[in-house]
Structures are given as structure tokens and as C-alpha cells.
Amino acid sequence: MVERRSITQFARNGLADWLWQRVSALLLAAYTIFVVAYVALHWPLSYSVWHGLFAGTWFKVCTLFAVLSLLVHSWIGLWTVMTDYVKPYALRLLLHVLLLGVLLLYLIWVCAILYAVN
């Protein structure tokens, strides 16, 4: 579709990035609103209620789904910010690679946290 394209942006073109950003935003908003509503409805929150939320398999699945959405959303957002402000190519590429590493570490960390909840 284009002759030269960035190898670090998330999707094949800016329009696809735009769509992924909105989709991931809606998913993250849905997850956030759910958690806020759950906490509000069970206020004052006890440990067993909070722990019980994350003990269910279904909610663990939703949480990981939200984390994957967060990875996509923050990659696109931070890629945009770095492309705006970090002009030297080598430095920006290094930052992109570090960003990717950090995001993947968060994913694994969340998996580890959820695995420990029973």
C-alpha cells in the first residue's frame, strides 16, 4: 500500500492503527467500568469479595484480554509520542525495543499474579 513504511508501528498503516486504538480503548473502558461498578456495588470492600473477583476463571480471562488490549493501546500511543519527540532514529528504535520488552514483561507479570490467585 505504501512504498516505505515504519517497521515499528503496530499495524500496516495509520488508519489501521487508528482503528486498533479505538477498539482497544473501548475494551479497556468496558473492563475499567466493570471493575469500578463491581467495587462500588460491594462497598465497603472486603478482602474476600476482592479476592473472589479475581479467583473466577471467567474474570481471569477478561483480565488477560484487557491486558492484551492495554499492550496494543499503549504501544500505539507511546509509538506516536516517541515518533513525535524522539527524532534520532537509533535512539527511537532503542526506545521502541525497550518499550516492547517492558510491555511483554507486564503481560507475563499479570499472568503470574492471576495464576497465584485461587
Next chain:
Amino acid sequence: MDQSRPVFLNLLQMKFPVTAISSILHRLSGLFLFVFLPCILYFWQHSLVAGRDQHFAYHLTAWGHLVLWLWLSSLLYHLLAGVRHMIMDLGFAEELVVARRVATATIILAVLCSIVIGIVIW
């Protein structure tokens, strides 16, 4: 391109419309959310440790409360400004007067809700 053209980048001397403030706050809140995400993951992890029988926020230090409050407020602002983005994607609120009102409303709403969040956390 003529490299000797004058450049004016003194942010402190520029006058910014409310829509510009709303937009940069969206970017800044996104950055803040990313930078402090590991703190929040750490709090979340420790809130699920077995044996705690109280509201997990009781175990946070004063700095922990501050970080949590700022993070949740940033999240709320980022979410509301994101909704504003998508309203504009749909074609609404693109005219000047309406856009300014929507931007102001977003900021005011976020400030009010962040006060609520602060009360709830403490």
C-alpha cells in the same frame, strides 16, 4: 529551506485554548499511566495476597495513597478525554464553540471525579 528563520518555542509565553490543554493532558495522563503502571500492578498483586482481611488500601503508605489517587485520576481523565476523541471521530463537537465547551466539561468532570476518588481511597 531557510535555516535562519526565527523560531518561537517558548511554551510559557504562548496562549493555549482549552482544547489544547485538554489534548496535552490526554497525552500526559497517558504517559503517567504508563510510567506508574508497575506501581499499580505491585499494589494489585499485594492486594490479592492471602490472609489480608482488610480493605487493601489500609496497607498503603501515604506515598502509596498518593500514587494510587493520581493514577486513578489520570485513568479517569484519559478515559473521558478519549470519549471526547471518539465523539469527535463520529463528527460531533467539531465546531469551535462546542469543542471548547466539551473540552472544558471534560476537565471539570475529571476534577470532580478525582475528588470523589480521593475521598474513597482515604
